[in-house]
């Protein structure tokens with residue numbers, strides 16, 4: 152069960168606060184920290200680990216073998232060993248930190264991700280902030296962003312101050328990671344920073360979604376504001392004038408979740424925390440009249456779908472804080488007009504809006520979770536290609552914890568002929584599942600071809616999430632980052648996964664075979 156509450160806090164004591172700059176000493180301290188970390192890598196004596204463990208040797212071997220997963224495993228074990236040292240004994244921590252930073256200075260992003268993933272899990276706030284501050288905000292954005300976001304799991308005196316610095320960087324992905332990490336830490340000092348992120352209109356009221364960095368910043372700003380203020384945030388002044396309630400103030404009694412009617416852009420919208428809901432169902436005037444699926448009342452079902460999508464997405468995206476999303480529940484007759492797609496679709500989304508066809512209530516939750524994944528994906532990364540949007544939504548929705556794909560399923564979906572046949576006397580087929588997926592950029596269409604593309608994209612993203620990679624979640628996030636910067640998908644995949652489309656086809660077959668072998 153998830154419980155959903157709306158806090159009703161209606162008294163705002165006016166107080167203006169200027170977004171404070173970090174003190175000079177703090178920026179100086181970061182500079183020193185960065186310089187020290189760099190010097191440790193460049194000039195430090197080679198690390199010496201406890202006798203018998205030989206982490207350096209094993210690490211060097213794994214790297215010489217070009218084995219990233221083994222490299223990750225050795226580093227992981229080494230960090231765990233370092234965490235067992237007695238208080239005051241930093242030797243092992245410094246050793247593993249040096250080794251990790253050395254890997255982080257590797258010229259290949261694919262290798263740097265291994266270092267970043269392990270450091271984000273085990274490093275201290277100072278380790279991660281220091282490493283992030285030496286990474287370039289232009290060429291190493293994906294690594295830097297992951298480290299900045301990891302600070303949200305590392306509470307401590309200095310953490311907020313580090314984040315304040317990252318919140319002022321130019322790159323939107325770093326800035327968004329910084330305030331979301333502040334939200335992870337539940338540190339209300341973030342609130343005065345938020346107006347700089349927020350557009351003057353709250354996202355759910357904006358008619359056209361601009362798929363750009365400004366929209367991502369605004370979604371993050373409004374989403375984090377909603378978390379801190381505990382209410383539907385409609386504008387900048389509401390945030391500027393907000394003061395945290397005094398510590399000894401009685402907690403407002405959580406109100407039961409109810410639809411609150413209101414008018415938005417001439418539409419009668421019903422508001423609940425995650426959605427502004429518009430009813431376009433013949434003969435239904437009120438949310439209470441909407442037939443509810445799976446024995447749940449409508450509010451609970453809608454909120455639960457949003458929460459499920461956020462939870463499934465967390466390993467790849469981190470916790471995404473979103474403002475309310477505009478949601479149309481439409482019957483078959485009104486659906487096409489609102490969604491701008493064929494009626495065969497169950498739902499459609501763009502950025503701040505979802506349209507769901509509401510003629511078969513039982514299938515609505517699955518559709519809504521899929522569409523909500525699109526929203527959180529587009530709120531995080533700009534300019535995502537269609538294949539990745541659909542692949543990620545299908546994979547997170549249908550393969551949340553593990554892949555559902557087997558050779559039988561591939562055959563049933565009619566995809567066998569798109570993958571190479573490894574048997575010795577197989578005919579050579581000039582088809583490539585991965586190449587087909589990467590070329591999928593068109594809008595919604597109908598027909599067999601479309602469902603084949605959904606399946607292929609789902610299979611490919613499952614392979615990226617569960618296949619034989621070190622740091623798969625970070626790697627997928629780095630792919631999204633590269634594509635948001637306009638890089639060609641085939642180049643990004645070659646760099647991050649080490650293979651061409653044809654290699655990936657072959658590896659998918661091998662991966663499916665291995666899964667088959669592992670089954671009881």
Ligand SMILES: [Zn+2]
Pocket residue numbers: 521522525540541544
């Ligand atoms: Zn979709």
